[in-house]
Amino acid sequence: MDYQVLLQDAMEQARRMPARGRVADYIPALAEADPLAFGMAIATVDGGVFGAGDWQRPFSIQSVSKLFTLALALAEGGEGLWRGVGREPSGNPFNSLVQLESEQGIPRNPFINAGALVVTDRLLELTGDAVGAVRDFLRTESGNPEVAADDTVAASEARHGHRNAAMAHFMASYGNLRNPVDSVLAHYYAHCAIAASCRDLALAGLFLARHGVRVDGSRLLSRSEAKRINAVLLTCGTYDAAGEFAYRVGLPGKSGVGGGVLAVLPGRGAACVWSPGLDAAGNSVLGVAALDALTTATGWSVF
Numbered sequence: 522m523d524y525q526v527l528l529q530d531a532m533e534q535a536r537r538m539p540a541r542g543r544v545a546d547y548i549p550a551l552a553e554a555d556p557l558a559f560g561m562a563i564a565t566v567d568g569g570v571f572g573a574g575d576w577q578r579p580f581s582i583q584s585v586s587k588l589f590t591l592a593l594a595l596a597e598g599g600e601g602l603w604r605g606v607g608r609e610p611s612g613n614p615f616n617s618l619v620q621l622e623s624e625q626g627i628p629r630n631p632f633i634n635a636g637a638l639v640v641t642d643r644l645l646e647l648t649g650d651a652v653g654a655v656r657d658f659l660r661t662e663s664g665n666p667e668v669a670a671d672d673t674v675a676a677s678e679a680r681h682g683h684r685n686a687a688m689a690h691f692m693a694s695y696g697n698l699r700n701p702v703d704s705v706l707a708h709y710y711a712h713c714a715i716a717a718s719c720r721d722l723a724l725a726g727l728f729l730a731r732h733g734v735r736v737d738g739s740r741l742l743s744r745s746e747a748k749r750i751n752a753v754l755l756t757c758g759t760y761d762a763a764g765e766f767a768y769r770v771g772l773p774g775k776s777g778v779g780g781g782v783l784a785v786l787p788g789r790g791a792a793c794v795w796s797p798g799l800d801a802a803g804n805s806v807l808g809v810a811a812l813d814a815l816t817t818a819t820g821w822s823v824f
């Protein structure tokens with residue numbers, strides 16, 4: 522397959538969308554993203570890397586980081602993680618608070634904000650440095666030592682982070698956080714604020730396509746654990762639009778409000794796309810459209 526041509530065609534089709542969505546502005550620093558930026562990359566398990574458009578330009582990965590925090594927390598701490606966070610789709614927006622009280626401070630899944638805060642808390646307990654663990658993993662897997670958290674974005678989110686702080690305190694009241702709320706929030710904002718490109722993220726996502734094996738050949742997760750993360754990505758990775766994403770794209774995937782989407786085809790490769798305009802669920806409009814076009818053209822699907 523000529524991935525280069527396929528990427529260009531997929532982006533061309535996505536550009537025909539009547540609207541590009543809205544750039545997230547509830548975190549003021551994110552509102553400064555270039556609304557016209559658009560890039561896409563594919564990395565394959567046999568070593569190919571392809572890209573088009575702004576595929577080498579770093580952007581704020583935001584919730585795409587939650588895929589990596591989950592993988593690292595499971596790798597370091599094992600299945601006990603699931604005592605503090607579920608793995609059912611929430612059917613609610615990523616920053617919703619409503620289920621937390623009726624479900625006694627146990628978030629539905631690791632990819633909504635509440636669940637990601639629990640995972641960050643456990644990763645912090647296990648490693649002493651949750652953001653450092655995510656950053657170092659991204660650097661190693663992508664081979665790009667410049668991947669780093671953007672302190673301006675993290676500080677901007679902290680200043681406007683009342684919802685996340687409310688969730689964290691609420692879960693702490695149920696005993697579902699082991700570290701001080703302020704540390705959990707600081708690490709969460711910082712790993713969301715990591716800047717990386719489509720190229721970096723496609724390469725970093727390959728461990729899931731390699732069934733849990735890292736770029737250096739070492740094993741991060743068992744085959745079964747990698748398969749299970751992919752299952753949670755498919756059902757919960759794009760929030761209350763996960764059904765639509767499975768229908769249109771057919772791959773496990775994780776989105777972020779910076780406009781990035783990372784999708785995985787086990788055994789074959791990973792694709793990452795970035796366009797900052799979002800739909801109402803917080804997923805990149807052009808990003809999902811481009812993945813839809815790419816997977817339709819290539820036949821890439823888990824189904």
Ligand SMILES: NC(=O)CC[C@H](N)C(=O)O
Nearest residue numbers: 583584615634713777778
């Ligand atoms: N969906 C997202 O990307 C949200 C991440 C963002 N840091 C937040 O907590 O709101």
